[in-house]
Amino acid sequence: xxxxxxxxxxxxxxxxxxxxxxxxxxxxxxxxxxxxxxxxxxxxxxxxxxxxxxxxxxxxxxxxxxxxxxxxxxxxxxxxxxxxxxxxxxxxxxxxxxxxxxxxxxxxxxxxxxxxxxxxxxxxxxxxxxxxxxxxxxxxxxxxxxxxxxxxxxxxxxxxxxxxxxxxxxxxxxxxxxxxxxxxxxxxxxxxxxxxxxxxxxxxxxxxxxxxxxxxxxxxxxxxxxxxxxxxxxxxxxxxxxxxxxxxxxxxxxxxxxxxxxxxxxxxxxxxxxxxxxxxxxxxxxxxxxxxxxxxxxxxxxxxxxxxx
Amino acid sequence: xxxxxxxxxxxxxxxxxxxxxxxxxxxxxxxxxxxxxxxxxxxxxxxxxxxxxxxxxxxxxxxxxxxxxxxxxxxxxxxxxxxxxxxxxxxxxxxxxxxxxxxxxxxxxxxxxxxxxxxxxxxxxxxxxxxxxxxxxxxxxxxxxxxxxxxxxxxxxxxxxxxxxxxxxxxxxxxxxxxxxxxxxxxxxxxxxxxxxxxxxxxxxxxxxxxxxxxxxxxxxxxxxxxxxxxxxxxxxxxxxxxxxxxxxxxxxxxxxxxxxxxxxxxxxxxxxxxxxxxxxxxxxxxxxxxxxxxxxxxxxxxxxxxxxxxxxxxxxxxxxxxxxxxxxxxxxxxxxxxxxxxxxxxxxxxxxxxxxxxxxxxxxxxxxxxxxxxxxxxxxxxxxxx
Numbered sequence: 089x090x091x092x093x094x095x096x097x098x099x100x101x102x103x104x105x106x107x108x109x110x111x112x113x114x115x116x117x118x119x120x121x122x123x124x125x126x127x128x129x130x131x132x133x134x135x136x137x138x139x140x141x142x143x144x145x146x147x148x149x150x151x152x153x154x155x156x157x158x159x160x161x162x163x164x165x166x167x168x169x170x171x172x173x174x175x176x177x178x179x180x181x182x183x184x185x186x187x188x189x190x191x192x193x194x195x196x197x198x199x200x201x202x203x204x205x206x207x208x209x210x211x212x213x214x215x216x217x218x219x220x221x222x223x224x225x226x227x228x229x230x231x232x233x234x235x236x237x238x239x240x241x242x243x244x245x246x247x248x249x250x251x252x253x254x255x256x257x258x259x260x261x262x263x264x265x266x267x268x269x270x271x272x273x274x275x276x277x278x279x280x281x282x283x284x285x286x287x288x289x290x291x292x293x294x295x296x297x298x299x300x301x302x303x304x305x306x307x308x309x310x311x312x313x314x315x316x317x318x319x320x321x322x323x324x325x326x327x328x329x330x331x332x333x334x335x336x337x338x339x340x341x342x343x344x345x346x347x348x349x350x351x352x353x354x355x356x357x358x359x360x361x362x363x364x365x366x367x368x369x370x371x372x373x374x375x376x377x378x379x380x381x382x383x384x385x386x387x388x389x390x391x392x393x394x395x396x397x
Numbered sequence: 398x399x400x401x402x403x404x405x406x407x408x409x410x411x412x413x414x415x416x417x418x419x420x421x422x423x424x425x426x427x428x429x430x431x432x433x434x435x436x437x438x439x440x441x442x443x444x445x446x447x448x449x450x451x452x453x454x455x456x457x458x459x460x461x462x463x464x465x466x467x468x469x470x471x472x473x474x475x476x477x478x479x480x481x482x483x484x485x486x487x488x489x490x491x492x493x494x495x496x497x498x499x500x501x502x503x504x505x506x507x508x509x510x511x512x513x514x515x516x517x518x519x520x521x522x523x524x525x526x527x528x529x530x531x532x533x534x535x536x537x538x539x540x541x542x543x544x545x546x547x548x549x550x551x552x553x554x555x556x557x558x559x560x561x562x563x564x565x566x567x568x569x570x571x572x573x574x575x576x577x578x579x580x581x582x583x584x585x586x587x588x589x590x591x592x593x594x595x596x597x598x599x600x601x602x603x604x605x606x607x608x609x610x611x612x613x614x615x616x617x618x619x620x621x622x623x624x625x626x627x628x629x630x631x632x633x634x635x636x637x638x639x640x641x642x643x644x645x646x647x648x649x650x651x652x653x654x655x656x657x658x659x660x661x662x663x664x665x666x667x668x669x670x671x672x673x674x675x676x677x678x679x680x681x682x683x684x685x686x687x688x689x690x691x692x693x694x695x696x697x698x699x700x701x702x703x704x705x706x707x708x709x710x711x712x713x714x715x716x717x718x719x720x721x722x723x724x725x726x727x728x729x730x731x732x733x734x735x736x737x738x739x740x741x742x743x744x745x746x747x748x749x750x751x752x753x754x755x756x757x758x759x760x761x762x763x764x765x766x767x768x769x770x771x772x773x774x775x776x777x778x779x780x781x782x783x784x
Binding site for chain 1: 432473474479480481483484487488490491492504505508509511512515516517528530533534535572573574575577578580581599602
């Protein structure tokens with residue numbers, strides 16, 4: 089209840105949530121291309137928020153977030169026209185959560201650069217397992233014709249973005265979230281003062297996997313095509329981390345700002361000078377890491393970001 | 398009198414060209430893998446599009462159901478990302494409002510875009526896509542002129558290898574979908590004709606060193622090597638297989654040797670390599686084949702890619718003939734593409750559902766720096782020669 093009051097009192101957050109919800113009007117106002125741009129924005133907001141829930145709060149930088157997205161896409165693609173979508177999309181989230189829970193115990197034993205490399209390796213491992221399974225059953229790709237319209241998928245994605253934002257906010261304001269922050273600041277001290285470190289890390293890791301699992305399923309439906317290398321593409325993980333760094337991962341507004349900033353940059357430049365776009369992303373990444381490590385959110389709302397940290 | 402008639406004809410032609418230039422252009426959109434993993438392959442397709450557009454404009458414009466209009470190409474770089482390609486086609490259709498579409502490069506890109514064209518009911522002739530999955534696509538918005546469908550390739554390649562006297566093969570395959578689909582159908586087909594598969598290994602799409610795999614092939618001591626490769630790894634195979642000393646008489650590379658840079662890079666070393674392709678300028682029965690070849694060489698000072706450039710140009714020819722008949726109306730175009738027989742550089746093409754029902758699955762061989770159709774016999778332009 090206290091956490092809910094915190095959300096209701098946070099005007100900036102309410103403005104963000106309202107703007108997320110207002111994207112439902114994009115298809116009618118701007119047409120189907122911009123509906124897809126809005127869908128992509130919501131996708132990145134959802135993924136970056138869920139990454140922040142674990143990596144932003146604990147300081148454990150995961151480069152394997154795409155594994156949960158990919159596994160959710162795989163669940164939806166492999167059950168397409170077998171299970172109704174209202175079952176298969178949440179099932180994608182559940183399977184991603186279960187996968188996170190299973191791998192959390194060995195993965196979370198390591199820290200720092202070892203954790204970064206291990207999460208990346210885990211995502212690659214799962215990718216090639218799924219690829220081999222698909223190849224062995226003669227399915228190198230799957231077509232998903234008859235998926236819902238872009239408008240319907242946009243509404244689902246907006247819902248996921250709102251849930252991911254609220255989830256991250258609620259966790260950050262809770263005792264659990266403060267425990268995660270304590271782990272980020274000094275894990276040994278946190279454990280010494282009684283923070284249930286292992287339990288908190290596993291819970292946060294599992295929670296952070298559920299939304300990407302559902303997002304992957306929705307994106308597979310948007311593409312109407314499933315191919316393993318595409319949905320387990322490590323660039324998705326890199327993009328999420330980039331968005332979190334540029335937007336800021338110490339605050340729930342950060343992922344939104346990071347996703348919106350990079351998407352805006354992309355829309356401005358990809359059509360005309362795509363090579364410049366990638367150079368700009370690299371430059372911004374360096375600038376933010378060196379001069380503004382807490383991201384855009386910390387520049388726009390310094391006091392709030394500090395408080396939330 | 399003769400001079401007056403000639404002058405009159407010239408004036409009418411000039412007026413025709415002027416009128417075409419004055420008319421609104423027909424805007425034709427596509428995405429291309431200008432950067433990224435497939436950047437090496439994409440120029441084969443773009444050069445065909447650009448040559449076709451130039452030829453059409455030089456001839457007075459595109460015949461749109463009787464009216465001549467100039468062609469304007471609108472394209473974006475999809476960075477070799479199939480999802481990006483789908484987004485680009487969404488933009489081309491709903492934001493740029495193009496009149497017609499040409500296809501992106503590669504099977505995953507086509508199948509990503511298939512959902513977009515289906516959603517908008519916008520007809521598009523595909524070209525460089527080949528998968529058994531294309532048969533799952535609802536006929537009506539996308540068609541595939543290729544005859545290089547993996548289930549047929551498997552059967553035909555096994556038959557050709559058997560006829561060439563191959564008794565055992567080593568297979569290496571890229572993990573990308575087209576290679577894996579071919580692998581799936583090829584292995585049982587080889588076994589059914591009594592060819593032993595002594596080695597069967599897959600490798601990642603961004604492989605930069607094949608020596609480990611090639612050493613295994615060398616040790617297997619087979620008389621046939623089948624590399625189900627993409628362009629970049631075909632180049633890698635050809636270079637490194639020379640260093641390792643692989644001398645199997647039958648060597649097949651899936652995609653890549655048809656690019657002119659391949660024979661330029663390896664010269665005589667690549668002689669005898671067999672590859673996928675169903676077009677050759679040497680096939681005299683296809684009257685448009687040689688003029689296209691000559692025009693291409695004149696325009697770019699190199700030979701066309703016998704697979705991708707030929708397919709891309711064919712897709713333009715099909716679109717051109719359909720537009721001449723039906724105009725730009727999507728329903729009429731759809732009907733014309735589905736029901737007509739088209740005269741292309743690869744002979745007649747007619748669609749049964751989404752597939753080309755006339756062109757046979759075929760293979761090319763590099764012979765003396767040139768490419769010849771060697772399989773099947775009814776369209777062969779030269780006999781197969783062991784390496």
